[in-house]
Amino acid sequence: MPRRRLSERQLERIRAIQERRRQRLEDRRDSVLESLDEVEPRDGLVVVRHGANLAVEDDAGALHHCVTRRNIGHPVCGDRVIWQPSGDGTGVVTALQHRDNALSRPDFSGRDKPLAANLSLLAVVVAPQPPPSGYLVDQYLVAAELIGVRALLVAGKMDLLDDAEQAGFLDGLAHYQAIGYPVCPISTKGQPGLGALTDHLTGQTAILLGQSGVGKSSLVQALLPDQAIQVGRLSKATGLGRHTTSAATCYRLPDDGRLIDSPGVRSFRLTGLSLTQLERGFRDLSPLLGRCRFRDCRHGEEPGCAVRKAAEHGLIDTRRVDNFLHLRDSLVR
Ligand SMILES: Nc1nc2c(ncn2[C@@H]2O[C@H](COP(=O)(O)OP(=O)(O)O)[C@@H](O)[C@H]2O)c(=O)[nH]1
Numbered sequence: 001m002p003r004r005r006l007s008e009r010q011l012e013r014i015r016a017i018q019e020r021r022r023q024r025l026e027d028r029r030d031s032v033l034e035s036l037d038e039v040e041p042r043d044g045l046v047v048v049r050h051g052a053n054l055a056v057e058d059d060a061g062a063l064h065h066c067v068t069r070r071n072i073g074h075p076v077c078g079d080r081v082i083w084q085p086s087g088d089g090t091g092v093v094t095a096l097q098h099r100d101n102a103l104s105r106p107d108f109s110g111r112d113k114p115l116a117a118n119l120s121l122l123a124v125v126v127a128p129q130p131p132p133s134g135y136l137v138d139q140y141l142v143a144a145e146l147i148g149v150r151a152l153l154v155a156g157k158m159d160l161l162d163d164a165e166q167a168g169f170l171d172g173l174a175h176y177q178a179i180g181y182p183v184c185p186i187s188t189k190g191q192p193g194l195g196a197l198t199d200h201l202t203g204q205t206a207i208l209l210g211q212s213g214v215g216k217s218s219l220v221q222a223l224l225p226d227q228a229i230q231v232g233r234l235s236k237a238t239g240l241g242r243h244t245t246s247a248a249t250c251y252r253l254p255d256d257g258r259l260i261d262s263p264g265v266r267s268f269r270l271t272g273l274s275l276t277q278l279e280r281g282f283r284d285l286s287p288l289l290g291r292c293r294f295r296d297c298r299h300g301e302e303p304g305c306a307v308r309k310a311a312e313h314g315l316i317d318t319r320r321v322d323n324f325l326h327l328r329d330s331l332v333r
């Protein structure tokens, strides 16, 4: 039938067009891949991410504007990556290296979204004003424990207190020091300065956390006197403009070390955890776990609870146990 023959011819033509198109796409992909083959893959560190655009720092400290291959996951600030210059002054990130850890925050759909990777220190800032909330401090410490990152407490604004008041304030934090979280008294405006903290930051990749008003922004400014210059270099390298400072950014400290600053994550709250996760988040509970009479003890009203018994005997701090129970009731799924 003429009609049918015609339609077969049409189909044939369409097939041929599609084949040519596929071939062209393949050629183009091959040529891109070939051009990448000619350049050595290089190590890099993601300094800031803005959507699909990354600022990647090479081993020599130079910054490169990179885009990522679609299939390699989502590199974030602090990630180590493999990248290749792509000829037009930008680069292509071709692989995401293993992540030691990542600090995440739930996005609006409730899914955990990594914000910063490969941290080595979480610095929790407290101050006489606003008065410290042990409940919030313990949440930051739980976050640190769960991602396996060391934590310390920064006792800020010490210039506001006389010697006796300062001793009293630090005494209120002594139970943290006792379970292995160092406490660093500092001031950005007077004595005792920042020495105790900068010693701890040397060689680390740190992030500051703490409730609003405790002095985090002031501290970031004091620790990064050249922050504006670093931001300028970043926006020049990426062409992304200065609005990138709202994204998590990995700054270089004047001495050896890095500070990841993320205004959006500075005062995050924990969300849904399992009881086991919460228990793991309280390092002072760990020697007691498994010692309660009931295997599924929730450390509340149950008889024979090792946690409550330890608290009654002063072996662990009752404020910590109270916060644990409070978090259990508000967070545990
Ligand atoms: N006296 C004193 N005030 C400070 C110090 N650090 C910050 N502040 C003040 O505390 C207030 C809140 O500081 P800010 O850095 O904005 O806190 P953030 O909300 O944690 O970022 C501001 O008025 C600062 O000037 C300090 O070391 N000593």
Ligand SMILES: [Mg+2]
Pocket (backbone or CB within 6 Å): 213, 216, 217, 218
């Ligand atoms: Mg601030």
Ligand SMILES: [Zn+2]
Pocket (backbone or CB within 6 Å): 292, 297, 298, 299, 300, 302, 304, 305, 306, 307, 308
């Ligand atoms: Zn118990």
